[in-house]
Amino acid sequence: MSQQLLYAIEVSLNGLMAGVLYALVALGFVLIYKASGVFNYAQGVMALFAALTLVGFQNGQIPFAHLINEIFGTQVHHFGWHLPAFLSVLLALAMMVLLAVIVEKLVLKHLINQEPVILFMATIGLAYFLEGFGDLMWGSAIKKIEIGLPYGPSDSIDQFTYDLFGYGFFIDRLDIVAALVAALLVCFLTVFSQYSKIGRALRAVADDHQAALSVGISLRFIWVVVWSVAGFVALVAGVMWGAKSGVQFSLSLIALKALPVLMLGGFTSIPGAIVGGLIIGVGEKLFDFLLGPLVGGATENWFAYVLALVFLVFRPQGLFGERIIERV
Amino acid sequence: MNDSAALMDIRNITLKFGGVTALEDVSFDIQEGEVRAIIGPNGAGKSSMLNVISGFYHPQEGGIWFRGERRPAMPSHRIARQGVARTFQNIALFSRMTTLDNIMTGRVTLMRPNLLTHMLWWGRAEREESEHREKVERIIDFLEIQTIRKTPVGRLPYGLQKRVELGRALAAEPALLLLDEPMAGMNVEEKEDMCRFILDVKEEFGTTIALIEHDMGVVMDVSDRVVVMDYGRKIGDGTPDEVRNNQDVIDAYLGVQH
Numbered sequence A: 001m002s003q004q005l006l007y008a009i010e011v012s013l014n015g016l017m018a019g020v021l022y023a024l025v026a027l028g029f030v031l032i033y034k035a036s037g038v039f040n041y042a043q044g045v046m047a048l049f050a051a052l053t054l055v056g057f058q059n060g061q062i063p064f065a066h067l068i069n070e071i072f073g074t075q076v077h078h079f080g081w082h083l084p085a086f087l088s089v090l091l092a093l094a095m096m097v098l099l100a101v102i103v104e105k106l107v108l109k110h111l112i113n114q115e116p117v118i119l120f121m122a123t124i125g126l127a128y129f130l131e132g133f134g135d136l137m138w139g140s141a142i143k144k145i146e147i148g149l150p151y152g153p154s155d156s157i158d159q160f161t162y163d164l165f166g167y168g169f170f171i172d173r174l175d176i177v178a179a180l181v182a183a184l185l186v187c188f189l190t191v192f193s194q195y196s197k198i199g200r201a202l203r204a205v206a207d208d209h210q211a212a213l214s215v216g217i218s219l220r221f222i223w224v225v226v227w228s229v230a231g232f233v234a235l236v237a238g239v240m241w242g243a244k245s246g247v248q249f250s251l252s253l254i255a256l257k258a259l260p261v262l263m264l265g266g267f268t269s270i271p272g273a274i275v276g277g278l279i280i281g282v283g284e285k286l287f288d289f290l291l292g293p294l295v296g297g298a299t300e301n302w303f304a305y306v307l308a309l310v311f312l313v314f315r316p317q318g319l320f321g322e323r324i325i326e327r328v
Numbered sequence B: 001m002n003d004s005a006a007l008m009d010i011r012n013i014t015l016k017f018g019g020v021t022a023l024e025d026v027s028f029d030i031q032e033g034e035v036r037a038i039i040g041p042n043g044a045g046k047s048s049m050l051n052v053i054s055g056f057y058h059p060q061e062g063g064i065w066f067r068g069e070r071r072p073a074m075p076s077h078r079i080a081r082q083g084v085a086r087t088f089q090n091i092a093l094f095s096r097m098t099t100l101d102n103i104m105t106g107r108v109t110l111m112r113p114n115l116l117t118h119m120l121w122w123g124r125a126e127r128e129e130s131e132h133r134e135k136v137e138r139i140i141d142f143l144e145i146q147t148i149r150k151t152p153v154g155r156l157p158y159g160l161q162k163r164v165e166l167g168r169a170l171a172a173e174p175a176l177l178l179l180d181e182p183m184a185g186m187n188v189e190e191k192e193d194m195c196r197f198i199l200d201v202k203e204e205f206g207t208t209i210a211l212i213e214h215d216m217g218v219v220m221d222v223s224d225r226v227v228v229m230d231y232g233r234k235i236g237d238g239t240p241d242e243v244r245n246n247q248d249v250i251d252a253y254l255g256v257q258h
Helices: A003-036 A043-058 A065-072 A085-106 A116-138 A155-165 A173-195 A197-207 A209-214 A219-245 A249-265 A270-290 A303-314 B046-053 B076-081 B099-105 B115-120 B122-142 B158-171 B188-205 B216-222 B240-244 B247-254
Strands: B006-017 B020-031 B035-039 B061-066 B084-086 B176-180 B208-213 B225-230 B233-238
Touching: A003 A043, A003 A173, A003 A197, A003 A219, A003 A249, A003 A270, A043 A085, A043 A116, A043 A219, A043 A249, A085 A219, A116 A249, A173 A197, A173 A219, A173 A270, A197 A209, A197 A219, A197 B099, A209 A219, A209 B076, A219 A249, A249 A270, A249 A303, A270 A303, B006 B046, B020 B035, B020 B046, B020 B061, B020 B208, B020 B225, B020 B233, B035 B046, B035 B188, B035 B216, B046 B176, B046 B208, B076 B084, B084 B158, B099 B122, B099 B158, B122 B158, B158 B176, B158 B188, B188 B208, B188 B216, B208 B216, B216 B240, B225 B240, B225 B247, B233 B240, B233 B247
Parallel strands: B035 B208, B035 B225, B084 B176, B176 B208
Antiparallel strands: B006 B020, B006 B061, B225 B233
């Protein structure tokens, strides 16, 4: 096989892996959008907040340490413990559920029957609040996630492909784990929303609030469930991205990368989020590899958005989204 | 008034929206097993009354006694769980779901609410699902909508959507079924079908039904007793024949100077 083709395959594989990470973020958006017709601007910040919380609990950081020290003149920073990874993941998850309850109580409850755009504005407010709150609670330093995720290139794949093609592929082991986790997550979410009682209630609420109430579904309960699940997805995304690039403020910006993914895959489809993520991941890597040199490189920054624009023109509902048909 | 046998007793309901009084001191009862109609010209407060019964509106004065007990103020989804199912004037279906799924959703309150069972105890959850499915298939047969079982309801014609909505309400096995203008916007044939279904529901399921209509003719055929409303007040109550001969009712419908 020609060297060029092997490079292209390697680039595509890495693109697939990156795409999985995009898809993870997009998933959180799809969940909330499906259940409440709201584009949750805060999803990216939720990923950041979840990752911060996880690291904070694990390292025994005292929440609001900076604030406490400032007010009382103390010098406290750490509880002095180091929690096992599993426990801190559970605690972070509990925190995201608590967040869901608080968001429902303080925000959503008061906005029942409002226009989607009002709810969207509320999520923008939530995003900025959460960003500042996370900063205040856990500090703004860049943190590392250490919950036993593997790093570095996979030797076995390197060896295997070397034996096969005479050229060893470089695939990050973290990416492989991320892909597996994403696959599991999607299976779980699909089964949950298609086959469980709560899943059916969830789809009902997404479709018609009034009708859902009339069959005895509690909107408020369903919202807490949806935001909790979205928080769970945010935690997974936050951990994977955080493990890759450190837990820092820029993590919240991955939300921007999710937008083109959603436009491609459709806002209402879980498989769409995955396929959209993969297409963007592979697309931007391959495009950069093949055509990047011609246009001076750095195409990864804009390729996804241009692709999304093209889709907006020719297929506005995305690949898997529902066709919007107005009856006249 | 026979208080003891009433399934629902509505006493002295007054409902205001700001300065507008939608309902003024309205009282009537609904007996177990009857078809009770609420009629009146447009704007008489019929829909408001139904929304009070199903908990979408909360009256300023008066109360509702359900099965002999005063019902405290509670959100509408909890009232649904008590066995009060309803349909809507403008059809509120889950338009993206199939007929089958819509009717299954009607049984949500009857399913055991446990996510963990679903995750850990797959077999049992599945068995429960198939039990519910059986009941739902009976309703589908009953309403003669077998052929549209798998069709997303958003694509169905109006008359069929109304029927699916009735099916969803029936699926909850309600003690009281509220129908908000079940025949509005239907042609004669569809109206006759709907009349037949309402009477069959009463016969086969023994469900107590309260319905709203402004078409007098239809109502008189299906209902046992009729409440007549005008301008938010009750102006007549009795069997169809009694109501037909009530001077106030005749005036309200023919339009006498108020």
